[in-house]
Amino acid sequence: MNKSEFYKFFKDIPKAELHIHIEAVMSRETIKKLYLKKNGVEFSDSEIKKLFSYSDLNGFIAAFLKVQDLFTEVSDFDLIFDDLKNYLVRNGVVHCEAFFAPSAFIKKGFDYAEMTKNFEKNLKKIKKETGITVWLLGDVSRTFGLENAENNYKMFKEHPFEGFIGIGLGGAEQKGPSKDFGPVFEKALADKYHAVAHAGEDVGPESIWDALRICHAERIGHGITSVQDPELVKYVRDNKIPIEVCPTSNVFTKKYVKKMAEHPVREMFDKGIPVTIATDDPIFFGAELLDEYWNLYSKLHFSKKDMKQIILNSFEDSFLSDEQKTNFKNKVEESWK
Template sequence: MEKAEFYSFYKRIPKAELHIHIEAVISKDSIRTLYLKKNGTAFSDAEMEKLFSYSDLNGFIAAFLQVQDLFTEVSDFDLVFEDLKNYLLRNGIVHCEAFFAPSAFIKKGFSYREMTENFAKNIRKIKEETGITVWLLGDVSRTFGLENAENNFKMFTENPFDGFIGIGLGGAESKGPSKDFGPVFEQALSAGYHAVAHAGEDEGPESIWDAIKICHAQRIGHGISAVQDEKLMDFCAENQIPFEVAPTSNVFTKKYVKSLSEHPFRAFFDRGMLVTLNTDDPLFFGAELLDEYWNACTQMNFTDEELKQVILNSFKASFLSESEKSAACSAVEEAWNARK
């Protein structure tokens, strides 16, 4: 398939995205709007270019913080959700499970309760306008230890909202190893919430083992260092532990892969693991979900049938109910067959 045909066809196939951070879906237009509102002057093209000129992880984090810093009130999140809606529509995503990380905003004085009201309102709006479901996982953060993570979880559960489905463990793995967070996962899972962990993104396979064995994480975010451990890959394949893989993000951080063609996504898929394609931070890494599918086709030799399986995996690995999953998979088959 030619590129234009590929994009138009794959856009029509309903997909789920399971690993994306909401602030990283913000558009450049929204960045300009927030900047003008905060500073009273326009954000120039040169400044925009500078903001996105990073080439390593620290540069990316600095840019991410700079964008977060532009928020001055809770209603600024309306822009983010409008951008999220457009992103989902552009990429043919019908179900999205996204991360939010409230700590930076609470630090600047935002009320968490008001944030949840804003999130619930915007999720409802997206559903009404497009039929797309957006569910949110709160990042308890691994950077400041277990107690801080438990406090975050407590704040989440004391302020529940429609669309909040559980917790994620994000941040630098080296600063907060998975094995330290077993108790907060136990609290979340036993209270009926979902719980997922970034693991094996910038630490070795033991981080993934710990996320599985100690945290009982229901999904692994990235998990790319699993490629170093045959037993782990077999265990994950046998138990169909879902992996949320974001190849462009992994190539950017350069920890375990230097190029898309050497990314272990292909190896995981061939081994029978339940792998899904995601974007992590689409604005910051310059790749949207359709780009990730195109890259898998052109740089990892995925056939259309294999990519269809990856799309079906995105629903299987989601937290939709069994009946919703089977309805979604039927819709995929139907859209797929409509090509003929």
């Protein structure tokens, strides 16, 4: 397939995306609107270019926090969910499990209960307008320490909403080791919420082990350093622990992957690790889901058969019910034919 044929074909195949942050799907137009609303002046193209110029994970997180700082009221999230809806439609995504990070907004004085009402309203709106299901995972955030993470979880538990399914652990992996957050994960799992963790993105396989053994994470975000430890590869394969791989994000942060052709996702897939492909932060890394599938096909030697398995994995590795998974996977087979 050439590139245009590839994009047309794969857009029409239903897919799930399991690792994406809602603030990171906003368009540049939305960023300009929020900046103008907050500052009363236009945000120039050169300033936007500077905002998205960074060379490591910490630089990216700093830019992410600057974007979050553009929000001045809860209704600003309406713009984000509109951008999310358009992104999902563009990429043929029919089910999405996305992260939201409340810490920066709470510090700005936002009312979390009001935020949840906005989220629930927008999730229902997306479902009604497109048929796409979007579920949310609240990021307890390793960036601000354990006490903040516990406070976040307390808020999540006190203000549940339709579409909220559990917690995630994102942020600066070196500053907030997975092993420090076991107590929060224990509470969430005991309360029957799902729990996932970013690990093995900016730290070695020991971070993944801690996310699994101490946090009991059901899925691992990124997890690219898993291939450095044969015992870990065997563990995640034998226990069918999905790893949400975000290729362009990993190349952009440049800690373990310098260029796409060297990304370990091919090795992970070949060794039987349950791999699903996602984008992490499309606006920050300049790659949407179809772009990531094209990267696998054009630069990492994934065959069309491999690609189909990756798509099936996206549903199998989700938190959908068994019946829902089967229905979606049947739709993949029908579309593929």
